[in-house]
Amino acid sequence: MDAFLTQAFVYLLAAVVAVPIAKRLGLGSVLGYLIAGIVIGPDVLGFVGSEGQDVLHFAEFGVVLMLFVIGLELEPSLLWRLRGPILGMGGLQVSLSTAAITGGGLAFGLPWNEALAVGMILALSSTAIVLQTLGEKGQLETSGGRSAFSVLLFQDIAVIPMLALLPLLGSGSHGAEAGESGHAESASMLAGLPGWAQTLAVLGAVAIIVVGGRYLIRPLLRAIARTRSREVFTAMALTLVIGIALLMQLVGLSAALGTFLAGVVLATSEYRHELESNIDPFKGLLLGLFFLAVGASIDFGLIAEQTGTIVGIALGVMLLKFLVLFVLAKGFGLRGDPALLFSFALPQMGEFAFVLFSFATQEGVLGSEIVDPLVAAVAISMALTPLLLLVNDRVIRPRFGTKESEETRPMDDMHAGARVLIAGFGYFGATVGRLLRAKNVETTVLEYDSDRVDLLRDMGLEVYYGDATREDLLEIAGARKARLIVIALPTPEMTMDVVRTVQKHFPELEVFARAFDWPDAVDLREAGVDHVYWQSLDTAMRAGRDVLSELGFRAYAAQRATRTFVRLDQESMEALMGVERDDRSVYVSVARERIENLERVLRRDIESDGGARDLGWDPDSLRTEYGDGDASGDPAAAS
Amino acid sequence: MARVLILFAHPVLEKSRVHRRLVAATPRSERVTVHDLYEEYPDFDIDVAREQRLLLDHDVIVFQHPLYWYSGPPLLKEWLDLVLEHGWAYGSEGDALHGKVVLQAISAGGHASAYCEEGYNRWTIRQYLRPFEGTARLCGMTYLPPWVVFGTHRLGASDIEAWGEAWSRTVGWLVDEGWRDLEPDPNALLVEGAEECAPWPPPGVPEGVQPERAPNIARNAPVGDVPSESREP
Ligand SMILES: Cc1cc2nc3c(=O)[nH]c(=O)nc-3n(C[C@H](O)[C@H](O)[C@H](O)COP(=O)(O)O)c2cc1C
Numbered sequence: 001m002d003a004f005l006t007q008a009f010v011y012l013l014a015a016v017v018a019v020p021i022a023k024r025l026g027l028g029s030v031l032g033y034l035i036a037g038i039v040i041g042p043d044v045l046g047f048v049g050s051e052g053q054d055v056l057h058f059a060e061f062g063v064v065l066m067l068f069v070i071g072l073e074l075e076p077s078l079l080w081r082l083r084g085p086i087l088g089m090g091g092l093q094v095s096l097s098t099a100a101i102t103g104g105g106l107a108f109g110l111p112w113n114e115a116l117a118v119g120m121i122l123a124l125s126s127t128a129i130v131l132q133t134l135g136e137k138g139q140l141e142t143s144g145g146r147s148a149f150s151v152l153l154f155q156d157i158a159v160i161p162m163l164a165l166l167p168l169l170g171s172g173s174h175g176a177e178a179g180e181s182g183h184a185e186s187a188s189m190l191a192g193l194p195g196w197a198q199t200l201a202v203l204g205a206v207a208i209i210v211v212g213g214r215y216l217i218r219p220l221l222r223a224i225a226r227t228r229s230r231e232v233f234t235a236m237a238l239t240l241v242i243g244i245a246l247l248m249q250l251v252g253l254s255a256a257l258g259t260f261l262a263g264v265v266l267a268t269s270e271y272r273h274e275l276e277s278n279i280d281p282f283k284g285l286l287l288g289l290f291f292l293a294v295g296a297s298i299d300f301g302l303i304a305e306q307t308g309t310i311v312g313i314a315l316g317v318m319l320l321k322f323l324v325l326f327v328l329a330k331g332f333g334l335r336g337d338p339a340l341l342f343s344f345a346l347p348q349m350g351e352f353a354f355v356l357f358s359f360a361t362q363e364g365v366l367g368s369e370i371v372d373p374l375v376a377a378v379a380i381s382m383a384l385t386p387l388l389l390l391v392n393d394r395v396i397r398p399r400f401g402t403k404e405s406e407e408t409r410p411m412d413d414m415h416a417g418a419r420v421l422i423a424g425f426g427y428f429g430a431t432v433g434r435l436l437r438a439k440n441v442e443t444t445v446l447e448y449d450s451d452r453v454d455l456l457r458d459m460g461l462e463v464y465y466g467d468a469t470r471e472d473l474l475e476i477a478g479a480r481k482a483r484l485i486v487i488a489l490p491t492p493e494m495t496m497d498v499v500r501t502v503q504k505h506f507p508e509l510e511v512f513a514r515a516f517d518w519p520d521a522v523d524l525r526e527a528g529v530d531h532v533y534w535q536s537l538d539t540a541m542r543a544g545r546d547v548l549s550e551l552g553f554r555a556y557a558a559q560r561a562t563r564t565f566v567r568l569d570q571e572s573m574e575a576l577m578g579v580e581r582d583d584r585s586v587y588v589s590v591a592r593e594r595i596e597n598l599e600r601v602l603r604r605d606i607e608s609d610g611g612a613r614d615l616g617w618d619p620d621s622l623r624t625e626y627g628d629g630d631a632s633g634d635p636a637a638a639s
Numbered sequence: 640m641a642r643v644l645i646l647f648a649h650p651v652l653e654k655s656r657v658h659r660r661l662v663a664a665t666p667r668s669e670r671v672t673v674h675d676l677y678e679e680y681p682d683f684d685i686d687v688a689r690e691q692r693l694l695l696d697h698d699v700i701v702f703q704h705p706l707y708w709y710s711g712p713p714l715l716k717e718w719l720d721l722v723l724e725h726g727w728a729y730g731s732e733g734d735a736l737h738g739k740v741v742l743q744a745i746s747a748g749g750h751a752s753a754y755c756e757e758g759y760n761r762w763t764i765r766q767y768l769r770p771f772e773g774t775a776r777l778c779g780m781t782y783l784p785p786w787v788v789f790g791t792h793r794l795g796a797s798d799i800e801a802w803g804e805a806w807s808r809t810v811g812w813l814v815d816e817g818w819r820d821l822e823p824d825p826n827a828l829l830v831e832g833a834e835e836c837a838p839w840p841p842p843g844v845p846e847g848v849q850p851e852r853a854p855n856i857a858r859n860a861p862v863g864d865v866p867s868e869s870r871e872p
Contacts, residue, residue: 549681554678555678556681557651558648559681617650617654618794619656619748619791622748626792626793
């Protein structure tokens with residue numbers, strides 16, 4: 001227990017110190033973690049020793065969580081649109097890079113089977129580093145970033161046939177090391193079954209995720225959401241992801257791929273944002289841990305011994321992969337900045353290499369004299385990636401990149417957020433939402449009543465379950481990209497909570513808030529909200545207008561009087577804001593304050609004449625000037 | 640006999656003298672529909688389909704309004720913009736209104752003698768109303784000479800009363816399709832505007848301008864009784 005806490009303390013402290021510094025220096029969090037990892041690792045401070053490897057395995061689960069979250073943000077339709085890049089670019093990247101690296105291996109005298117194994121393993125890139133780094137820079141949504149994502153997705157799929165292929169490459173020369181297996185990845189329960197049965201099991205598992213996601217998980221989440229207990233929902237989310245990961249390992253699939261799939265299935269569900277905001281902190285921590293562990297696992301002793309070889313491998317392989325990527329980028333029509341981004345993002349080797357190398361060693365394909373320097377090279381290449389991207393951003397792109405900037409592309413694809421958020425979908429919020437929908441304004445609705453969410457989704461509305469007072473949920477719902485938020489929550493307190501959260505974390509987001517009564521409206525105005533809607537004002541005015549009309553006033557006159565009244569009301573409120581602030585201490589109680597307010601309003605109404613005179617229309621002065629003095633002439637008087 | 644639709648637009652009828660009388664004097668009959676636009680659409684939210692149905696149901700369309708800044712009140716313009724749709728009222732397929740007749744019935748503060756080339760309003764009423772005339776023409780409708788009450792500021796109660804009777808007769812004349820005998824004259828008005836041009840600056844109090852008697856409807860216009868079935872019951 002103590003050892004565990006000490007370790008946790010060391011890792012967390014390293015992260016807390018290193019990441020802010022790295023970010024301040026513009027290096028990004030990934031580099032911060034990696035450096036922190038190196039510093040606490042065995043070769044520098046020595047806070048962590050060999051157990052770093054175990055931590056690495058544990059932290060790989062962060063990658064699984066990351067893919068789940070990515071899946072959540074990726075609707076099936078979008079995935080379908082990306083099928084071209086995934087299969088085309090991804091397929092070519094993996095096969096061409098494998099071929100190139102295998103060729104390199106052969107040139108250095110490796111036997112063909114070992115060269116091929118190394119080629120396959122090193123062809124893969126690091127999903128964790130690339131997505132985290134690009135995501136942090138906001139480059140995932142650019143065309144270059146999207147292409148990189150597609151390739152990474154294909155690589156995740158490619159791991160499966162690789163796991164199947166690697167044992168076949170075993171020449172027996174390293175047989176001594178075989179047999180010490182026990183890795184989940186290598187020992188799927190189905191290993192003993194014939195090929196067709198394995199295939200069936202794999203298909204079955206995928207079917208379970210897709211069908212289960214649709215028809216089982218959603219009702220389950222709904223039931224849990226009803227309990228309104230946040231921890232249970234979080235527990236449920238984690239259970240879900242871990243369960244899927246286990247199922248995948250059972251049939252020998254990549255856990256990351258399975259959770260990704262589950263994410264995509266749930267991407268259209270109302271719990272998408274809530275799931276995401278629950279998983280996100282775990283994902284972030286585990287990924288950080290993963291990067292730390294990668295840094296700590298770099299064996300500087302070995303590197304010092306074989307500097308030339310290891311650095312040579314790292315740089316050589318990255319160069320080969322870079323060239324393949326660049327050719328692919330051109331071939332798939334990426335030009336300028338996106339092509340550079342794509343090519344600089346993916347040349348490193350990834351976390352799958354760690355898994356596959358240990359698997360290959362167990363299967364007797366590769367000996368440790370080959371694997372050890374390779375693993376070191378992998379770690380170096382991962383550490384280099386954020387640096388490379390930084391160089392691309394700061395040095396290369398400004399010089400060679402085209403001005404066809406990615407930012408100018410319409411955000412029509414991944415993560416493209418809605419333009420309006422509506423918090424609270426009671427009658428008020430729903431009415432606003434319906435109007436916006438009628439004008440085809442995209443809205444994301446957050447509602448905390450799970451029964452209502454169901455009902456509205458059945459009606460085909462884009463409604464999500466979630467608590468809008470939470471900053472992280474707002475973030476995920478797209479608060480950064482939305483133009484404005486309509487707050488129509490059931491109580492003034494909740495409304496004020498959201499107002500404060502928005503003002504603090506999303507100052508760009510314009511707030512349109514519903515107020516419940518007059519003092520409430522004043523409070524909101526005083527809090528700096530420009531658009532305040534006192535909910536009974538308009539209804540009361542409509543009723544008043546109709547009453548006037550019924551009493552024989554011209555409808556248009558009643559209409560104008562109403563509008564003037566609303567305007568005056570607004571002015572009274574503004575006028576009172578100042579007064580109130582100055583005299584606040586004088587007021588004895590809130591109730592008293594409200595009565596005083598009402599009094600002021602009534603007095604103002606009487607002083608102004610309610611806008612009764614529209615002087616432009618007034619014929620009296622005209623008649624006085626041009627008429628013959630019979631200005632009061634009433635036609636009725638003549639008859 | 641024709642069915643007459645009076646599209647009435649006055650934003651402040653409560654302050655009106657002339658049009659209040661004219662509306663009151665309009666003969667009520669199943670052949671005459673008074674459609675009070677500002678009362679129907681106080682928020683300018685015009686029901687286009689309903690307006691088009693009304694138009695189809697009538698043969699004569701009357702735009703009745705006070706002259707505001709040499710034009711109609713804004714709701715009337717909104718009405719024209721929204722109701723006379725392309726492909727319905729005009730355009731190669733827009734023939735819904737073809738053959739109908741338009742009469743513009745207005746009141747103007749300025750005196751008749753001011754609405755002429757040397758007068759202080761510089762142009763004639765007919766010229767000022769060209770946009771309406773053009774609109775009617777484009778929709779394939781016949782634009783009658785406008786019916787005008789001039790010099791409203793100096794009308795006394797009895798004058799206004801007389802104008803009411805004149806209007807009542809004119810509406811009856813419309814129902815009876817009296818316009819069929821009119822000779823087309825691009826400058827004519829359905830009212831006698833015989834005064835001399837009054838030069839700029841505006842005259843103080845021109846003489847003899849108020850119609851003591853019921854105003855004469857120009858030339859061929861009838862000065863007779865409203866047909867009996869058009870009378871108020
Ligand atoms: C806003 C406004 C604009 C006016 N513009 C004109 C004008 O351009 N020419 C004119 O002769 N009279 C003008 N007048 C006078 C009106 O035409 C006159 O007051 C009206 O016809 C009287 O009819 P009523 O008693 O039914 O309101 C204007 C009056 C107002 C209130």
